[in-house]
Amino acid sequence: MKHAIAVLLCAGTITWAAPEPVFAASGVIERACRTSGRSSATPRLCGCIQGVANGSLSRSERKRAAKLFRDPHMAQEIRQSDRRSDETFWKNYRAFGERARKSCG
Template structure:
């Protein structure tokens, strides 16, 4: 797993107590993955540009209840599909913009 993946994963696991995209940056900075402040700032910026506060809060709930994430991923409801796509887009953009 590369440094970005570790930082993004760490951000997701710390996120449940936080409610804004900037929380992703703080969680990244607090992670044990050895991520640089510049990398964490980049990830936080991508989250700001990609995810709404509601999407961040909902995604944070997935880590308390992984089955909920699975249910969203498999759901045919438009809202769930939009949520899943937003998080996929965030992950892809963070990897593209923040590595290198």
């Protein structure tokens, strides 16, 4: 489970075997990624992740996802929550994570 969360949070499990991303975007997730302190959080990778988020998550979901970079434990709380809104967010967040992994490396 820890590995899955790490992948979703882009916590160093993403490598640059893929070609250079077609887009780089700035936004709340890109800033959270770059300030996360992870060695793999390059501007290029974080911009790519933001670009995927822009096409995958609503604005409020992007803001919520950015908080997970600062507080990874919050992801576990959301995942285990019984609230319908948390379940919906988690489903969308996991799909976003998979798209980011495929698109960004």
